[in-house]
Amino acid sequence: MSAHAAPTPMTSRPCGPLKGVAEVPGDKSISHRALILGALAVGETRITGLLEGEDVLDTAAAMRAFGAEVEQVGPGEWVVNGVGVGGFSEPENVIDCGNSGTGVRLIMGAMASTGITAIFTGDGSLRSRPMARITDPISLFGATAYGRDGGRLPMAVVGAAAPVPVRYELPMPSAQVKSAVLLAGLNAPGQTVVIEAEATRDHTERMLAGFGAEISVEDGPKGRVITLTGQPELSPQDIAVPRDPSSAAFPVCAALIVPGSDITVPGVSRNPTRSGLYTTLVEMGADISFENERVEGGEPVADLRVRASNLRGVEVPPERAASMIDEFPILAVVAANATGTTVMRGVKELRVKESDRIDAMARGLQANGVSIEEDQDTLIVQGMGPGNVPGGGTCATHLDHRIAMAFMCLGMAAKAPVNIDDGGPIVTSFPIFETLMGDLGAQIVRANR
Numbered sequence: 079m080s081a082h083a084a085p086t087p088m089t090s091r092p093c094g095p096l097k098g099v100a101e102v103p104g105d106k107s108i109s110h111r112a113l114i115l116g117a118l119a120v121g122e123t124r125i126t127g128l129l130e131g132e133d134v135l136d137t138a139a140a141m142r143a144f145g146a147e148v149e150q151v152g153p154g155e156w157v158v159n160g161v162g163v164g165g166f167s168e169p170e171n172v173i174d175c176g177n178s179g180t181g182v183r184l185i186m187g188a189m190a191s192t193g194i195t196a197i198f199t200g201d202g203s204l205r206s207r208p209m210a211r212i213t214d215p216i217s218l219f220g221a222t223a224y225g226r227d228g229g230r231l232p233m234a235v236v237g238a239a240a241p242v243p244v245r246y247e248l249p250m251p252s253a254q255v256k257s258a259v260l261l262a263g264l265n266a267p268g269q270t271v272v273i274e275a276e277a278t279r280d281h282t283e284r285m286l287a288g289f290g291a292e293i294s295v296e297d298g299p300k301g302r303v304i305t306l307t308g309q310p311e312l313s314p315q316d317i318a319v320p321r322d323p324s325s326a327a328f329p330v331c332a333a334l335i336v337p338g339s340d341i342t343v344p345g346v347s348r349n350p351t352r353s354g355l356y357t358t359l360v361e362m363g364a365d366i367s368f369e370n371e372r373v374e375g376g377e378p379v380a381d382l383r384v385r386a387s388n389l390r391g392v393e394v395p396p397e398r399a400a401s402m403i404d405e406f407p408i409l410a411v412v413a414a415n416a417t418g419t420t421v422m423r424g425v426k427e428l429r430v431k432e433s434d435r436i437d438a439m440a441r442g443l444q445a446n447g448v449s450i451e452e453d454q455d456t457l458i459v460q461g462m463g464p465g466n467v468p469g470g471g472t473c474a475t476h477l478d479h480r481i482a483m484a485f486m487c488l489g490m491a492a493k494a495p496v497n498i499d500d501g502g503p504i505v506t507s508f509p510i511f512e513t514l515m516g517d518l519g520a521q522i523v524r525a526n527r
Contacts, residue, residue, distance in 0.1 A: 087525035088482070088501035090489025092469070095338030095386070096518040100329040104129040104154060104319035105347050106507050108377070110137050110180050111257070111285050112317045114188050116158030117146035118165075118264060119289055119312035123158045127319035130154065132506045133178035140185050143169040144196075154319075163312060164265040168194040172232070175200045177477065177506045179431070180254055183212045186223075186235055187258025190216035191265035193239030199232040203433065203477035203503075209233060211250070212258050218244040219262050243268040243308055247300065250427065251400035253278035253351075256304070260286065260293075266308040275301040278400045279351040284376050288315055320347040320379045324404045325508045327355055328483045329518060331408045333384045334364050335415040335491040337464065341518060343382040345374070354394075354402030355409060362389040362416055389416035391461045396424025403427055406457070407484035410439045413459035414448045414467050415491055426455040433476035442485055445471030446496055470494035479503040483511055490520050 104127040114137065116123030128134065130153075138148045138156070145167035147159035161167070166189050173196055175182035182198050186209075189196055199205065210229035217223070220238030225231060243266040246259050256272050260282055263270025283304060286293050292307035326346045333339035348368065359366060365385040372379055391413060394402075399422075402409070406425055413420035428435040436457050440450040447468030449460035469492025475482040482501045489496030501524070504511050512522050 085500040086502040087497065087499055088486065089495050089497045089523050089525065090486040091495045091521040092492060093336060093490050093519055093521045096329070096333045096336050096341055096520065097339065098341060098518050100341055100343045100514055100518060102321045102325040102329065102343060102346070102514070103131065103508060103510065105322040106131065106133060106324065107180065107279060107281050108319050109134045110184055111281055112319060113137050113141050113148065113158060114184055114261065115285055115289050115312065116314065117141040117144065117148070117160045118163050118188065119160040119314045120162045121160065121314035123160065123314040123317065125156045125158065125317045125319065127154050128156050129319065129322065129507070131509050132176050133181055136174065136176040136178055137181040137185065140173045140175065140181070143171065143173055144189065160314065163309060164192055166192045166194060169196050172197045172199055175204060177201050177203055177503060179204060179207055182231070183254040183258050184261060186212050187216060187261035189237050190221040190235060190262040191219050191241035192237045195234060195236045197232060197234045201477065205231045211252065211255050215244070215246050215255065215259050216262050218246065219266055241266040243270045245271040247273040248275070251276040251278050252427070253282070257282040260304065260306050263306045263308050264291070264310070268308060270306045270308060272304045273298065273300050273302070276397060276400045277302055277351055279349065281349070288376055289313060318374050320374055320377045321345045323347045323352045326382065327405045327408050328487055328511065329515065330366070330382060330384050331412050332487040332490050332515070332520065334359065334387050334389065335412060335464070337386050339386040341384050343384065345379050346382055348378040348380045351401055354398045355405035357398070358392065358394055358402065358409060359412070361392050362412070363387055364389060388464060391416050391418030391420040393421040394423060399424035399427065404480060407435055407439050407480045408487060410443060410457060410459050411484050411488045413461055414443055414488065415464055416461035417463045418461050420459045420461060422457045424455060425457055429454070431478070433478040433481060435478065435481060438474065438476050438478060438481045439484070442471070442473030442481070445473055446488060446492060465491065465493070467492040468494060469496050472497040472499060475500050475503065477503050479506050479508065483508065486522055
């Protein structure tokens with residue numbers, strides 16, 4: 079079952095060349111952070127280009143529950159009147175974060191150093207995901223959490239009435255954990271320090287600086303050292319959200335594997351901590367050009383021109399995983415259509431995303447005639463070459479939007495249609511996916527049509 083409705087089976091049929099302009103939605107990671115930091119600022123923050131998928135709308139609702147005024151004033155245009163750092167009020171009802179691990183973890187961090195209690199829940203997928211990676215570090219500030227067995231939602235978080243600053247070394251590369259600790263550090267006196275051995279997406283650091291927080295990032299012997307001075311007064315901002323590189327990955331990769339395709343994807347974030355997929359695709363021989371490079375809203379962006387390409391298998395180094403962790407499902411689809419073997423290492427974090435993405439991709443690709451090997455931290459795809467994936471299988475999406483979209487892209491280049499059991503979760507991050515891909519020439523149909 080999808081996040082909020084009955085299952086929506088879908089089929090993607092082999093199609094002709096994809097052509098046109100793919101205007102993908104705003105970046106999901108930046109959208110979450112814009113709403114949360116807007117709620118923690120004093121005054122009116124205006125946001126344009128906000129992703130209006132279910133995940134982000136759930137975060138907007140949560141900020142209202144904590145006392146901020148959050149209003150949509152036009153398509154993608156939102157206004158947030160914040161309550162200031164430490165100004166969250168106690169929610170009257172349970173905070174439902176739907177399918178969003180980013181939303182729930184960042185919100186837990188943002189309220190953890192305020193002396194209030196909040197109860198969090200989510201859909202079936204989110205309730206199965208581990209929260210100890212967040213509750214352990216926020217406990218260092220003085221917060222306590224009470225959840226189901228294994229540290230799972232539903233969960234009550236009691237914020238610290240007298241928070242203390244912390245120094246925390248990330249045990250795994252995770253922008254969610256890093257961001258939760260930094261957001262908790264906002265209302266703690268003194269300096270909160272986060273150390274990450276591998277660089278993860280840095281939208282939180284960039285945005286904190288933009289809102290006026292005192293934050294520094296330096297290289298140390300153990301990796302990146304991020305130092306935040308607590309209890310600032312954040313100033314409201316005008317934020318233009320760039321287009322999401324993780325969402326752009328689907329039309330980009332589909333165009334690479336469907337013969338004759340030629341598309342443009344304008345205004346995509348080129349943040350270096352999010353560029354791992356595009357680096358890998360170029361290594362595979364992808365014909366991608368990055369045009370009109372510029373800076374918008376503090377983030378580097380570019381227009382992508384993508385043409386169908388004959389791709390070769392590569393080995394993706396483990397140190398690149400953090401910069402493309404959400405893109406491995408669609409990379410596995412590209413790898414199936416490449417010539418030779420693609421080895422993805424350092425991907426164990428995929429085991430605890432919206433689903434076990436390594437297992438979900440392996441089972442789905444096998445159902446469509448692709449040979450796969452896997453272990454706890456590695457996924458190996460035996461490429462079949464352009465146009466040689468048999469297709470014809472049905473894939474379980476496990477309430478995971480990226481698994482659903484990846485297999486829809488597989489069907490566009492396979493010999494036979496590819497089916498998924500539930501495309502409903504796609505709306506959590508890419509609500510216009512079907513329309514956008516259809517306008518390019520894809521043939522995606524719902525079983526109930």
